[in-house]
Amino acid sequence: MRLFNMVTWEEVKRGDVTDIYFERTEEILRRKGLYDTWVAAEIVSHKLPNNWSWAVLAGVEDVCKLLEGLSVDFYSLPEGTVFRREVPVARVEGPYGVFCRYETAILGMLCQASGVATAAARVKLAAEGKPVYSFGVRRMHPAVSLVVERAAIIGGCDGGSLKLLSELGLKPVGTMPHALILVFGDQRGAWKAFDDVMPSDVPRIALVDTFYDEKVEAVMAADLLKEKLFAVRLDTPSSRRGSMEDIVREVRWELDLRGYRHVKIFVSGGLNEESVAKLAEAGADAFGVGTYISNAKTVDFSMDIVEVEGRPVAKRGKPAGRKDVFYCSSCMESMVLAAGSPKPRCPSCGELMENKMVKHVERGRAIAPKRSVLEIRSYVLEQLSRLTRRLQSRSQ
Numbered sequence: 544m545r546l547f548n549m550v551t552w553e554e555v556k557r558g559d560v561t562d563i564y565f566e567r568t569e570e571i572l573r574r575k576g577l578y579d580t581w582v583a584a585e586i587v588s589h590k591l592p593n594n595w596s597w598a599v600l601a602g603v604e605d606v607c608k609l610l611e612g613l614s615v616d617f618y619s620l621p622e623g624t625v626f627r628r629e630v631p632v633a634r635v636e637g638p639y640g641v642f643c644r645y646e647t648a649i650l651g652m653l654c655q656a657s658g659v660a661t662a663a664a665r666v667k668l669a670a671e672g673k674p675v676y677s678f679g680v681r682r683m684h685p686a687v688s689l690v691v692e693r694a695a696i697i698g699g700c701d702g703g704s705l706k707l708l709s710e711l712g713l714k715p716v717g718t719m720p721h722a723l724i725l726v727f728g729d730q731r732g733a734w735k736a737f738d739d740v741m742p743s744d745v746p747r748i749a750l751v752d753t754f755y756d757e758k759v760e761a762v763m764a765a766d767l768l769k770e771k772l773f774a775v776r777l778d779t780p781s782s783r784r785g786s787m788e789d790i791v792r793e794v795r796w797e798l799d800l801r802g803y804r805h806v807k808i809f810v811s812g813g814l815n816e817e818s819v820a821k822l823a824e825a826g827a828d829a830f831g832v833g834t835y836i837s838n839a840k841t842v843d844f845s846m847d848i849v850e851v852e853g854r855p856v857a858k859r860g861k862p863a864g865r866k867d868v869f870y871c872s873s874c875m876e877s878m879v880l881a882a883g884s885p886k887p888r889c890p891s892c893g894e895l896m897e898n899k900m901v902k903h904v905e906r907g908r909a910i911a912p913k914r915s916v917l918e919i920r921s922y923v924l925e926q927l928s929r930l931t932r933r934l935q936s937r938s939q
């Protein structure tokens with residue numbers, strides 16, 4: 544019996560999450576003796592969401608697990624690589640009958656995770672180094688919560704609220720819900736109880752917009768918990784908002800005036816990259832971002848056949864032949880060349896460029912070294928800082 548209309552991982556692995564035309568294609572190829580026709584199929588995005596000029600590749604680890612055990616090779620840019628449109632990010636090679644039914648799941652894994660990682664990276668850039676936390680678990684189906692949280696952290700979020708993040712070796716982060724305060728019936732009682740019950744390594748972050756004005760409650764919380772208060776969280780409903788930047792400035796002023804300079808200001812509720820940039824400027828110290836990251840537009844990858852039995856071939860509008868993708872390690876330039884081309888020099892700085900299209904799965908065996916979520920995240924942040932420097936130097 545199927546609970547929750549959810550598929551099982553066994554069904555994904557078996558290739559049952561497929562568009563029916565692939566299953567039909569597989570049957571036709573088998574019946575006509577073409578099942579083992581060798582093809583190379585490339586995964587590429589022809590247009591990035593919102594016309595963004597770059598995106599962050601995520602979901603590669605899941606695709607490797609999907610293809611393990613099939614007689615195919617899988618090449619990919621390393622998970623976390625920043626790429627532009629029309630740059631092939633991955634390639635599957637092998638008998639087409641073996642992998643055609645997996646196209647649906649491969650694309651689904653890459654499209655959603657890359658969309659989330661890209662939105663997270665954009666918010667992280669907007670926050671100008673201040674912490675950003677993923678609070679969007681409640682905005683998508685629970686079945687994909689870990690996929691989305693992982694992608695958000697790869698993209699640059701400093702943490703997420705999902706309890707199960709501990710399975711990835713990460714510590715979930717969170718404050719307190721309005722429900723706690725409403726059940727207690729008064730803010731002070733709830734803040735005090737939180738402080739009494741929670742272990743000392745959980746930061747004391749008081750939610751300060753439940754009954755009264757934010758500045759009144761922020762000062763109340765600081766008067767109650769004094770130096771133990773790590774931060775106040777403003778989650779002001781949109782009907783009460785006006786200028787959130789002004790509210791942040793006002794709360795900062797009132798806290799500072801009373802000697803509570805150590806108390807940080809954490810903002811959540813309907814944030815996106817524009818509002819995070821403005822609030823960071825106004826003095827907010829950290830951000831909880833939900834829908835904008837968790838339900839980000841997908842990066843629409845397509846999977847195009849580029850070689851059949853060693854012959855370059857492609858549908859019109861798509862370049863034929865297998866390709867390598869070269870990156871300059873100092874200035875983020877990338878260059879797409881036919882597979883096997885010698886290393887080119889970077890057109891911007893002259894440095895020798897490196898091929899980043901790496902074999903991850905060889906005849907069904909995973910061969911690329913496994914990287915932790917935090918290692919992939921550092922790789923993303925390092926590229927973002929180079930990207931920012933390059934954009935700044937261009938605008939000067």
Ligand SMILES: [Zn+2]
Nearest residue numbers: 871874889892
């Ligand atoms: Zn360069």
